[in-house]
């Protein structure tokens with residue numbers, strides 16, 4: 632089976648935005664970046680190997696971004712979507728570099744190998760490490776939990792800053808057993824982290840079939856029995872209330888989620904948002920305020936913002 636690859640010669644300033652756009656809006660199978668700075672760093676770090684940058688095939692001027700899609704998707708439509716996104720990002724004052732977009736097809740098996748090459752153990756915190764299914768890792772503390780993961784074709788390897796901000800939020804909020812819902816679960820990583828951090832029960836939702844399959848497989852891989860996975864959009868068809876609602880999704884989609892929070896959050900409940908580019912924070916804060924919520928903690932890494940939120944009257 633073949634996979635469609637859209638390749639964009641651009642600048643590292645738009646890496647995070649293109650990653651989330653590709654995953655959340657275009658539902659790609661995965662992404663990969665090659666940055667000139669990685670090769671230049673390798674040159675200085677490994678002084679026994681002098682790398683001649685001129686000899687590296689297709690060395691990007693700044694960054695080459697690749698997104699992988701099912702072969703039956705239209706390259707022309709995808710290229711147009713990326714063109715429009717890059718114009719929007721340029722409008723925010725971001726450098727979009729050479730802005731050259733092209734496409735090619737590769738064998739599915741090559742794509743899986745590429746994926747594994749870039750995905751390694753994340754020793755995330757005192758209590759959590761994320762361990763790809765094919766890697767060995769010894770916990771650094773006797774009670775450090777290992778999230779075993781094969782993200783398959785879903786978002787959520789633990790390498791993305793937005794996932795890590797959401798996990799920090801979970802560590803902060805889960806100081807006693809609580810009920811949790813993970814909205815837009817992708818690989819299931821946040822739901823699994825919540826279960827390991829002591830949640831009583833966890834529900835996880837996603838609209839993507841690939842995410843549901845990956846999340847189910849990862850829950851089984853971790854032998855967890857208190858996670859319920861549901862295919863739905865945001866909190867539709869969910870009847871329960873939760874002590875914690877966590878969502879790592881693009882700001883545009885969080886704006887749709889905010890009006891649904893009240894109905895699904897216990898009175899003293901907490902909401903964790905991640906996936907917010909700092910340029911979108913004002914819009915999110917305004918909508919939270921309009922819907923009776925306040926931000927009690929703001930986490931930030933590079934362009935990305937994570938929030939812990941409660942009801943205003945708490």
Ligand SMILES: C[S@@+](CC[C@H](N)C(=O)[O-])C[C@H]1O[C@@H](n2cnc3c(N)ncnc32)[C@H](O)[C@@H]1O
Pocket residue numbers: 654655785786787788789791793794797814815816817818819820821836837838839842863864865879880881884906
């Ligand atoms: C950025 S990924 C986050 C994955 C994982 N929770 C993490 O933190 O790494 C966002 C996920 O939200 C899902 N998603 C997008 N729109 C959604 C919606 N309306 N309802 C439910 N899930 C949605 C996507 O399919 C994707 O799996």
